[in-house]
Amino acid sequence: MAEIRNNWTKEEIAEIYNSPLLDLIYRAATVHRENKDYSEVQISSLLSIKTGGCPEDCAYCPQAARYHTDLEVQALMSVEQVTDAAQKAKAAGASRLCMGAAWREVRDNKDFDRVIDMVKSVNSLDMEVCCTLGMLTESQAQRLADAGLYAYNHNLDTSEDDYKRIITTRSYDDRLKTIDNARKAKLTVCSGGIIGLGETVEDRISMLKTLSNMSKHPESVPVNALVPVKGTPLADQPRVSVWDMVRMIATARIIMPKTVVRLSAGRTEMSLSDQALCFMAGANSIFAGDKLLTTPNPAFNEDMQMFEILGLKPREAFKNGRPEKWSEISAEA
Numbered sequence: 257m258a259e260i261r262n263n264w265t266k267e268e269i270a271e272i273y274n275s276p277l278l279d280l281i282y283r284a285a286t287v288h289r290e291n292k293d294y295s296e297v298q299i300s301s302l303l304s305i306k307t308g309g310c311p312e313d314c315a316y317c318p319q320a321a322r323y324h325t326d327l328e329v330q331a332l333m334s335v336e337q338v339t340d341a342a343q344k345a346k347a348a349g350a351s352r353l354c355m356g357a358a359w360r361e362v363r364d365n366k367d368f369d370r371v372i373d374m375v376k377s378v379n380s381l382d383m384e385v386c387c388t389l390g391m392l393t394e395s396q397a398q399r400l401a402d403a404g405l406y407a408y409n410h411n412l413d414t415s416e417d418d419y420k421r422i423i424t425t426r427s428y429d430d431r432l433k434t435i436d437n438a439r440k441a442k443l444t445v446c447s448g449g450i451i452g453l454g455e456t457v458e459d460r461i462s463m464l465k466t467l468s469n470m471s472k473h474p475e476s477v478p479v480n481a482l483v484p485v486k487g488t489p490l491a492d493q494p495r496v497s498v499w500d501m502v503r504m505i506a507t508a509r510i511i512m513p514k515t516v517v518r519l520s521a522g523r524t525e526m527s528l529s530d531q532a533l534c535f536m537a538g539a540n541s542i543f544a545g546d547k548l549l550t551t552p553n554p555a556f557n558e559d560m561q562m563f564e565i566l567g568l569k570p571r572e573a574f575k576n577g578r579p580e581k582w583s584e585i586s587a588e589a
């Protein structure tokens with residue numbers, strides 16, 4: 257079993273990231289096999305519960321109100337709509353539902369009361385419930401936890417130094433504070449980033465250092481490839497190469513051996529063999545369903561065919577216990 261370390265240096269991470277590709281994949285696959293059932297892949301379904309009209313200026317995001325994208329703005333869904341979508345996702349094999357809202361932060365109002373009811377409803381379906389709602393105070397995190405929330409997603413997106421180039425309406429420290437608030441409420445943490453924003457390899461390494469130096473590693477780390485959207489400042493960014501995706505995933509797997517590493521946005525541009533390499537390099541989660549939050553994702557049937565061909569199986573929900581037993585849960589094994 258690999259040792260869990262929270263003191264990785266930039267030099268060590270860079271050495272791993274820049275090692276010859278096949279050595280890197282071999283090492284990551286070895287760590288994966290020592291620490292995980294490598295044939296199990298978690299299927300998470302995404303649901304945009306409130307779409308567009310966001311006041312933030314994240315340069316990659318089609319939901320920022322200030323950019324002119326072809327997005328249809330949608331007010332907060334009803335609890336019934338969410339329950340219905342969750343049931344469908346569960347029937348299709350998803351064990352986790354991640355609900356996303358285009359909010360800067362959570363406010364203590366009727367909308368948040370409704371999200372609390374959504375969390376209760378999805379939790380009662382025996383699915384792991386995840387939310388990504390923007391910034392959060394400790395008491396809001398506690399309310400979500402009390403309602404049965406399993407995980408909170410809050411991505412770092414890039415390195416601390418690069419952050420100001422991508423987002424000016426909040427700081428890296430704001431981001432870290434919210435993650436800390438989720439931790440204080442004993443929620444599991446899902447936090448990762450995006451590659452293809454125009455960042456350097458050093459930025460990627462620095463972000464991986466921040467994640468792996470947290471006192472507890474995030475239980476999930478999503479690795480997103482930028483989906484360039486017309487109307488956003490990053491619309492013309494070239495697509496990232498699959499090799500960069502593989503390097504990010506493999507490095508995350510090696511330095512955070514127990515974490516669920518998610519091959520997230522960008523799969524529509526990847527072939528089956530590209531994705532197979534990512535699974536080999538340690539990815540053990542995907543978002544399934546033909547839509548991410550607002551952009552396309554491979555069709556569910558295609559993913560099931562891919563699982564069949566690669567001999568992968570969906571991971572069941574709550575493998576490490578239910579939220580009532582938080583004290584007994586360490587990292588997701």
Ligand code: SAM
Pocket residue numbers: 316317318319356357358359360388389390391409410411413449450480481482483484485521549
């Ligand atoms: N508003 C909340 C927030 O920003 O935390 C939650 C929703 S936000 C859309 C969730 C995450 O989606 C972002 O942190 C970012 O990592 C990812 N994301 C957004 N647009 C993307 C894009 N075009 N390509 C890849 N990932 C994207």
Ligand code: DTB
Pocket residue numbers: 302318354356388409411448449478479480483520521547548549550551552
């Ligand atoms: C994550 O890291 N990626 C997901 C989820 N967490 C919330 C979101 C990807 C969004 C891609 C762009 C879109 O569909 O709007």
Ligand code: SF4
Pocket residue numbers: 310311312313314317318319320357358359360390
């Ligand atoms: Fe808003 Fe989140 Fe999009 Fe940023 S990433 S503009 S906070 S929805």
